[in-house]
Amino acid sequence: MAVYTEVGDDDLEMFVAQYDIGNVLSCKGIAEGVENSNYLLSTDRGTYILTLYEKRVARADLPYFLGLMDHLAAKGIACPTPIHGRDGAALREVCARPAAIISFLRGLWVRKPSVAHCAALGDALGALHLAGRDFPLRRANSLSLDGWRKLSDEVATGAYEVEPSLGREIAAELEALTASWPLELPVGVIHADLFPDNVFFLDDRLSGLIDFYFACNDFLAYDLAICLNAWCFEPSGDFNATKARALTTAYRKVRRLDDAELAALPVLARGAALRFLLTRLFDWLHHVEGALVKPKDPMEYARKLRFHRGVTDPAAYGLT
Amino acid sequence: MAVYTEVGDDDLEMFVAQYDIGNVLSCKGIAEGVENSNYLLSTDRGTYILTLYEKRVARADLPYFLGLMDHLAAKGIACPTPIHGRDGAALREVCARPAAIISFLRGLWVRKPSVAHCAALGDALGALHLAGRDFPLRRANSLSLDGWRKLSDEVATGAYEVEPSLGREIAAELEALTASWPLELPVGVIHADLFPDNVFFLDDRLSGLIDFYFACNDFLAYDLAICLNAWCFEPSGDFNATKARALTTAYRKVRRLDDAELAALPVLARGAALRFLLTRLFDWLHHVEGALVKPKDPMEYARKLRFHRGVTDPAAYGLT
Numbered sequence: 111m112a113v114y115t116e117v118g119d120d121d122l123e124m125f126v127a128q129y130d131i132g133n134v135l136s137c138k139g140i141a142e143g144v145e146n147s148n149y150l151l152s153t154d155r156g157t158y159i160l161t162l163y164e165k166r167v168a169r170a171d172l173p174y175f176l177g178l179m180d181h182l183a184a185k186g187i188a189c190p191t192p193i194h195g196r197d198g199a200a201l202r203e204v205c206a207r208p209a210a211i212i213s214f215l216r217g218l219w220v221r222k223p224s225v226a227h228c229a230a231l232g233d234a235l236g237a238l239h240l241a242g243r244d245f246p247l248r249r250a251n252s253l254s255l256d257g258w259r260k261l262s263d264e265v266a267t268g269a270y271e272v273e274p275s276l277g278r279e280i281a282a283e284l285e286a287l288t289a290s291w292p293l294e295l296p297v298g299v300i301h302a303d304l305f306p307d308n309v310f311f312l313d314d315r316l317s318g319l320i321d322f323y324f325a326c327n328d329f330l331a332y333d334l335a336i337c338l339n340a341w342c343f344e345p346s347g348d349f350n351a352t353k354a355r356a357l358t359t360a361y362r363k364v365r366r367l368d369d370a371e372l373a374a375l376p377v378l379a380r381g382a383a384l385r386f387l388l389t390r391l392f393d394w395l396h397h398v399e400g401a402l403v404k405p406k407d408p409m410e411y412a413r414k415l416r417f418h419r420g421v422t423d424p425a426a427y428g429l430t
Numbered sequence: 431m432a433v434y435t436e437v438g439d440d441d442l443e444m445f446v447a448q449y450d451i452g453n454v455l456s457c458k459g460i461a462e463g464v465e466n467s468n469y470l471l472s473t474d475r476g477t478y479i480l481t482l483y484e485k486r487v488a489r490a491d492l493p494y495f496l497g498l499m500d501h502l503a504a505k506g507i508a509c510p511t512p513i514h515g516r517d518g519a520a521l522r523e524v525c526a527r528p529a530a531i532i533s534f535l536r537g538l539w540v541r542k543p544s545v546a547h548c549a550a551l552g553d554a555l556g557a558l559h560l561a562g563r564d565f566p567l568r569r570a571n572s573l574s575l576d577g578w579r580k581l582s583d584e585v586a587t588g589a590y591e592v593e594p595s596l597g598r599e600i601a602a603e604l605e606a607l608t609a610s611w612p613l614e615l616p617v618g619v620i621h622a623d624l625f626p627d628n629v630f631f632l633d634d635r636l637s638g639l640i641d642f643y644f645a646c647n648d649f650l651a652y653d654l655a656i657c658l659n660a661w662c663f664e665p666s667g668d669f670n671a672t673k674a675r676a677l678t679t680a681y682r683k684v685r686r687l688d689d690a691e692l693a694a695l696p697v698l699a700r701g702a703a704l705r706f707l708l709t710r711l712f713d714w715l716h717h718v719e720g721a722l723v724k725p726k727d728p729m730e731y732a733r734k735l736r737f738h739r740g741v742t743d744p745a746a747y748g749l750t
Contacts, residue, residue, distance in 0.1 A: 118541040118542075119538045119539065119540055119631075120541065120542070135537070135632065136537060136538065138462060138470055139460060139461035140458045140459060140461065141459035141461055142458060150458055152477075152536075214456075215456075216455045217456060218456065218457060219439065220439055221438040221439055310456075313453075
């Protein structure tokens with residue numbers, strides 16, 4: 111959560127005048143997204159999100175993210191859509207930062223996803239992967255093996271603070287994944303961060319997916335593995351195979367998983383767990399005491415990783 | 431700015447069910463108010479603010495604040511109004527905190543108030559003071575002389591970090607104000623924090639006043655002095671007497687200032703400057719390095735205080 115940049119009334123007025131969205135009635139900084147400054151903007155025509163992209167998002171990646179939202183929305187995926195200005199552009203600048211106005215998506219995220227929520231997610235993830243097939247832009251996943259290696263080096267000296275053997279465990283895992291990571295699987299646009307807080311529901315119906323700022327091109331099944339980790343473990347740490355079965359079954363009704371993808375799922379799930387273990391560990395070690403943003407527990411993902419290391423057959427995920 | 435408490439979807443649903451405001455469509459934590467957790471709540475009936483009162487607001491004061499907003503709104507003052515639940519209560523609990531749903535007020539605050547904005551403020555402040563006359567509850571101003579003394583003790587050892595002689599200056603000022611502070615002036619309900627960010631405008635028309643969580647009973651002219659400090663100094667530090675004249679003239683058209691109030695204005699303005707110097711200095715000294723909330727510069731108010739020390743006649747404020 112963050113509002114890093116404060117947009118004054120004058121700047122706002124000049125910015126909004128470049129769009130055909132009516133007159134501003136209010137503009138509130140919202141505590142959403144760690145990466146960007148977000149405002150809930152209300153005009154006499156509707157409600158929008160104003161996003162200022164802060165330094166953690168590379169400017170060169172913005173056409174990919176905004177273009178992807180345009181593309182997906184055009185294909186019927188419920189997701190935020192960039193509003194284009196009178197000049198046709200969706201990306202411009204305010205307060206010396208790249209900025210865009212995005213449509214506002216109704217809904218709440220569920221804190222305790224049920225089996226039915228997991229099924230709805232699987233359906234939406236499958237539809238997302240199909241809709242992304244003909245998106246023409248490309249963006250490499252900076253948080254795959256190479257990125258993990260870099261992060262692993264950066265947390266190497268501090269990891270012991272969290273758990274004495276954690277650094278060794280990460281190094282060993284990285285070596286194992288380097289050896290076993292799939293070379294070829296169906297690729298496409300993945301969301302790469304589809305945690306419960308990025309999936310909105312209204313009356314238990316999925317109302318949309320948000321936050322495409324980690325989206326990239328990678329193995330489609332890796333996206334499913336991220337969701338297995340984020341949605342199918344209980345707060346106790348136990349893996350809920352019923353939820354996993356609901357998620358994967360719904361996904362497979364929309365998009366077929368081939369044999370190689372099924373076989374790779376345990377190793378993809380280990381990679382997905384390592385990815386969030388590393389970024390959480392990094393944030394944990396660089397956390398400022400007393401800052402408002404509370405870092406997430408890296409050990410949650412170390413425990414998920416250990417679970418997947420014990421999985422040899424995708425049947426453990428409820429797949430049949 | 432802060433969201434300290436995260437309200438989950440389940441808690442929210444149960445809470446909102448106690449009101450007749452329709453079904454929740456979205457709920458976003460907003461970066462507004464340092465004291466409380468605020469959410470922008472949208473339902474199929476309208477937009478509201480959900481406030482969870484954190485520990486900096488005394489629970490015993492909440493009936494005063496909420497009752498005052500009810501009272502003022504009934505008198506036609508444009509301000510947020512507590513929504514009463516099906517049981518008639520405006521104050522209840524969520525996530526173990528006192529909480530209320532308040533009507534949402536449209537508008538933006540102006541970063542660079544003009545003379546016309548200051549006149550609109552004076553008019554609204556006068557109307558606020560008249561509307562508060564028959565409000566039956568009482569709350570002492572905890573940030574008057576006694577409060578300043580306590581704060582002064584707490585910052586005494588750290589003040590030199592900001593400016594070597596600042597501690598001595600504060601002690602001397604406190605002594606001077608103790609000797610010269612008025613004993614009797616017209617009293618009533620004051621807002622006590624009517625800075626530009628608490629006054630909303632739409633198309634240069636004042637659309638409402640917000641944030642009554644410092645409201646209390648004190649000298650009415652002290653509220654005007656707070657506004658002189660908050661609205662009539664330029665970013666350069668210069669006092670803009672044209673703005674001050676616009677503010678006070680508009681105020682006096684609504685509520686007469688008697689001779690004693692006029693004569694007291696310079697000492698009230700010194701007190702108002704000391705009050706914000708002390709709280710800002712306290713926050714500055716207790717600031718956590720790297721935290722998202724950037725403390726406000728205490729020296730801005732030391733400079734305002736010095737200006738007022740040189741004022742012997744209220745004519746300096748543009749009053750005639």
